[in-house]
Amino acid sequence: MSIEPPAGTITIAGKTVSRLGFGTMRLTGPGTWGHPEDFTTAVFVLREAVNAYGITHIDTADAYGPHTAEALIRHALYPYPDDVLVATKVGMIRPAPNVWAPHGHPGYLRACVEASLRRLGRERLELCYLHRIDPKVPIADQLGTLQALKGEGKIGHIGLSKVASEDIRLAGKYITVAAVQNVLNVRDHFDPALELCRDLGIPYVAYRPLDAGNLVRSPGLEASLSWLLQLGPHVAPIPATSRLSHLAEIVSAVGAGGRP
Template sequence: MSEKLIKANHDNILLGGDLPVRRIGYGTMRLADGPDSPRGGEALIWRPPADRAAALAVLRRAVDLGVNLIDTADAYALGGGEELVAEALHPYRDGVAVATKVGVLRPSPTEWVPLGHPAYLRQQAELSLRRLRVERIDLLQLHRIDTDVPLADQIGALKELRDQGKVRHIGLSEASVEQLREAAQIVPIVSVQNMYNLVTRHHDPVVDYAATNGIAFIPFFPVAMGAHASPDGPVAAVARELGATPAQAALAWLLHRSPTVVPIPGTTSPAHLEENVAALDLTLTGAQFARLDQAGG
């Protein structure tokens, strides 16, 4: 990559060619449980937030900052996440898109069980419509692919909802290139939401496939960096050069990694929320991008 300045794209991308969203969204998964509950990959996401007022405030602040893609799922707090989004934001401002996911059972706080039976997916979508207080879901994603059910049957259920006008666009989560190709034979797939960040890079082929095919790649846990976030690490060094934080540098790397990447960092802190959104204003040189890329890869 050349040394020329590469500006993070401040413009919207068009999901499905007709749904404009800014390139940093907001993921609601962390708006659950209490302050002493596990975080990160060990988070339970089992109960509505202990501080409901604070959760509502951070959702509203996200929209005030111009964030217009709000990501949730029916499995977050057994539907409580969707109810929280509706309580905070309904009636939704023009241009605000809500994405949700179906296809995972929560029989206990520690279990996330894929279930792709078509009747179950349709039922959960109906419940999501009620909890979100909408007549049509902007983006409905298959939360996990159930290997015990043909993918065609799972995608077919989502297509039926789309044909009925209950869903605008369809996406997948934790999907491979092959699965995206298979699903696209049935209905247009506008997004894929996989775990991806500077350190977790096994979905690089999916990022590239999404960019080539105009599919939004929505990374969750986008700023997980581990040891790379140390004060002496390369991420911190680039951040200091930018006058930014390591988290902002990591988000800037994602924004430069592909023109269809839309990170959805989640936080319960208004200050961190503002920090995340401000990453849109960062400019990396080619050399800075390469250093970050090599640090993670």
């Protein structure tokens, strides 16, 4: 018996997936650094998200750990079910816990994609985001590198993360923007890119939908996810958790009141 996708479905990178996705940022150690305290639980959370709750949109990045989350995903889900989309991000360096810096040099981006392919066990990244636009490198060089990798068959679709409306418009000169991933929740509730994505038909992936855990207590959790889903059918939240009980609460909240 198939499982009904939480909050319905959305098409991202050419694949129909659950609108409620799963972010893997919290499946690492403190400061998004190193390995989780409980490897077995982290793997089980990933498997439960897909197999028990029907979540088919898994979001990650090479910077989570760094490298930890991608390796966990492969361990938990490989070989990947046909209906599962694993989206990753490249273009960030991690010098230390809680320290993030964009690095968009073409050679580095190419190396990141090749490494993510190996860690995930894929021949192609179905959806690869530029994690951040590096202001020190021409955007044409950054996006041109990802577009070249797409031409080589190593990337299926290209997305943008943490971008303003003008970034999306500019990027459209170089690539077809498959998805935009920005912070959005009931506290960080204003983002002009939301309406631009609606107008352009671009899926809007809302990360930190529960404000990094500050909105997890009921009714805050249910109200927060419901608010996001009611902003439009192009919005897909990706809450992150490392706990099975919290995962169950998230899916239950969507079922109780999250469907617009």
